[in-house]
Amino acid sequence: MDWKAVYGDFSDLPKSEQHSLFQAIKDTLFPEPKEDIANMVGEIREVRFSSGLACVHCGSVNIKRNGKYRSRQRYICKDCGKSFNDMTASPISGTHHPHKWLKYFQMMVDGVTLPKIAEKLEIHVSTAFYWRHKILIALRSIGFSTLKGIIESDETYFLESNKGKKSVTHRKPRKRCGKAKKRGISKEQISVVVAHDRNGNVLSKVAGRGRITAD
Ligand SMILES: [Zn+2]
Structure with a gap:
């Protein structure tokens, strides 16, 4: 089979399939440069360990290099005996x-x-x-989620929702929204504090149940 035979069938494919095939051929012929990954790992190392290398498990600085695995430098901690690499415990570890x-x-x-x-x-x-x-x-x-400068904040209340839970044990289940048993703000409500600063950073956090206290 020569390329002309393959190309002959190519035009029979739907457009989306043609794109997929083109992408697959491109990836095979020109494998993605791994440079960006190397750079990324370098940057991660710099940021994470800017104040010196430390064990990500126990914080000890008593560590040594322990070979490489898949081109990533590994370290071993002499105190807790665990090993880690530049990406351990970061979002992209294990990916x-x-x-x-x-x-x-x-x-x-x-x-x-x-x-x-x-x-x-x-x-x-x-x-x-x-x-x-x-x-x-x-x-x-x-x-x-830290705010700086002038901060304005307000609170809002939601009825506690256990949607998705198999069983509600601490109170009677409500049907589709429902209403609180008590009037006004009570422990049935979850209070949420919303705050923003003049730079447009917004923070929202669950403050607890019922009326919000100064704390
Ligand atoms: Zn350790």
């Missing part, structure tokens, strides 16, 4: 497709929908969903 993360970030920032992202990156929708949560958790953990 099989580090190079897809860069594109994922970009698309997430651009507001592309999860099914679209999954299709483009050829990952499962549940993987896309899982990644998004990893990213959001990571953003929250590095304190993107």
